[in-house]
Amino acid sequence: MYVAVKGGEKAIDNAHKLLAEQRRGDTNVPELDVAQVREQLSLAVDRVMTEGSLYDRDLAALAVKQAQGDLVEAIFLLRAYRTTLPRLAVSSPIETSEMNVERRVSATFKDIPGGQVLGPTFDYTHRLLDFKLLADGEGTEPETAPEQSGPIPRVMNILTDEGLLDESRTDDENPVGDITRDPLLYPAERDVRLQNLARGDEGFLLALGYSSQRGFGDVHPFVGEIRMGEVAVSIVPEELGFEVEIGDITVSECEMVTRFRGSKEELPRFTRGYGLSFGYCERKVMAMSLVDRTLQARDMGEDLTSPANDEEFVLSHSDNVEAQGFVQHLKLPHYVDFQADLVMVRTMREKILAERDKAEKPKTEEAAA
Amino acid sequence: MGVLARAGSVPLERSYAGLTCKPDYDFLRPPEVGMVMVQGRADGNGKRFNLGEMTMTRCTVKLADGAVGHGYVAGRDKRHAELAAVFDALLQTDIQSRIMNEIIRPLAEAQKQRRSEKAEKTAATRVNFFTMVRGED
Known part of the structure; x- marks a missing residue:
């Protein structure tokens, strides 16, 4: 009923x-x-x-x-x-190599062309509450120094130039996977995985990345480079046929480098994981680049031993809008479903108790006799 | 167009107000808010992937003399897209050099100035390493 x-x-x-x-x-x-x-x-x-x-x-x-x-x-x-807005265009791929860098650090090489630029960071703060902010204190004016001209080269090029890291393959012919238009299918290609991770929950990716560092997985990562700053976004409108810039966006990027033992055929080398986000989300892009690497295990013929290697586990559970929806729907009225469970559990209990009763009765009769 | 897109509607409105004769124009496409899917590249220079979308407003106008201008600007400011389209159209008329010198160049200069100020603050956070020599000689 x-x-x-x-x-x-x-x-x-x-x-x-x-x-x-x-x-x-x-x-x-x-x-x-x-x-x-x-x-x-x-x-x-x-x-x-x-x-x-x-x-x-x-x-x-x-x-x-x-x-x-x-x-x-x-x-x-x-x-x-x-979901209420039409998609008017797809941008040309953003050029993070030409970023107006506001932060750029590498943990693999000390002296890198362009230098280590800290930018606005929580790093090296003492994590002490600043009671001046409580008392309505204005911040201090930042220092300035002569600006550096020209784009800053990518740190990873040092390794690719030496053949210690594979050149990343470009493919501008095949269509790019889009999980906002097509269902996520497994096995998923890297473009689809990266889109999923970019939208994925920071906390979930952080925990997975952490798990791979602690031993659930075999990743020994170093931060090749982290950068944050503004990049131009360009589109090629159909009616114009040439590229126009529509503005700048701030993005964060992380390239993680990990050791690869190699195999009979392959020399030992380094492999990489990639993270990219809108705005300044450093923790997110670091976690993302770890998980991007663990999910490449299949492509590299590594054993899939840990949760962070399992792409279906990772990609199906990374989206916090979906996850919270499924978890939180549980608080909506389930009166009828629960009623059914209630009836079933009561009936089962009654049946079992009746059978126990029947089994015990002869005994008590015997004892009485 | 990049300069107009980065300008924002406030400076463009000011520049428009400064025009001695306002152009007559019709919309070929009234300002429309939508999105652009922003693509990145795996490892910064590899295979393309979809990072996420951003808002964008576009507009196309036609001046009385037939010049057509397009505005494509990040964000949802319809007036910004409209003014960007009008200036783009004016850049295709005989007052092109005036628009270029009096409006576009100063805007570009201001944008460059803003970037420089940011870059100077960033440059002050560059790390200078000192090598610590340990042990005997």
Whole structure:
């Protein structure tokens, strides 16, 4: 029997009004402006843009405000919004080699052309709470130094030039996989894997990357290069037939290098993993590059021994919008499903108890006799 | 077009207000907000993949004299795309050099200035290593 559940409309309306009040908080405190979120919670905005898969600082800031700082909820809001917009073009691949670098470090070589540039980083801070911020303190003006001209060469070229690392193959002929248009099929190619990881949950990828470092997998990684900065985005509109720049976006990039033992046919060498995100998401791109490497195990003929090697496990569970949806749907009314379970469990118990009863009765009769 | 796309609607509006004679124009395509799928390359220079989308607004205008201009700008600012298209069209008319010298060049200069300021702050965070010699001689 199906029992329709109706009602609750009024309660839902009122719950949402209450939510709006909770979002606003104490009205004696000035209301948070979306521009303030965009400018002062910029790393939250960056994460929401990356995992929400839509670069738009204002919309991501609005989502953060609306979601009361719940970033996964904000990512959900942005994902929902992006489905309402038409896709007008596909960009030419961004050239991270020509990035206006705001941060660039390598852990593999000390002296690299272009140097180690720290940029704005939490690294080397003491992680002490800064009570000046509590007291409404303004920050200090940053120092300046003469700017360096020209693009900064990629660190990994040092290894490829020596043949210690495979040249990455380009393929501009075949179509690029797109998980927003086509279902994810296994085995997945690297383009599909990278798109999935770029949208994937930072925490999930961080844990998987960490697991591969700790021994669930066989990865001995070094950071070849991390860079963050602005790159130009270009499209070739059909009506023009030539490339035009539509603006700049900030991206973070990580290239991880790992040892490869080689085999009978192959010499020992290094292999790499790649991470790329919108905005400044360094932890994310580092984790992504670790997982990109563990997922190349199949291509390299390595044993698939750990969760981080299992592409179906990784790619099917990386999306936090899907994951939270399936987990959180459990709190919606399941009265009928549960009723069915309840009836079944009660019946089974009754049956078993009745059988036990029957088995014990003759014994007690015997004892009495 | 890159300069117009990076300018934002506020400076473009100011430049437009400064024009002595405002052009008459019709929309061939009114401002439309959509997305661009941004592609990256595996390992920075390898196989292409889809990184994620970004918002973009496009607009096409036709001036009374027939010149057609296109605006493609990152973001959702319709007025920005419209003004970018108008200036793009004006760059194809006989006042091209005036638009170039009085509007585009100063905008490009301001954008270069902004990039330089950022680059100078970044440059101050460059690490200079000192080699520590350990042990005897």
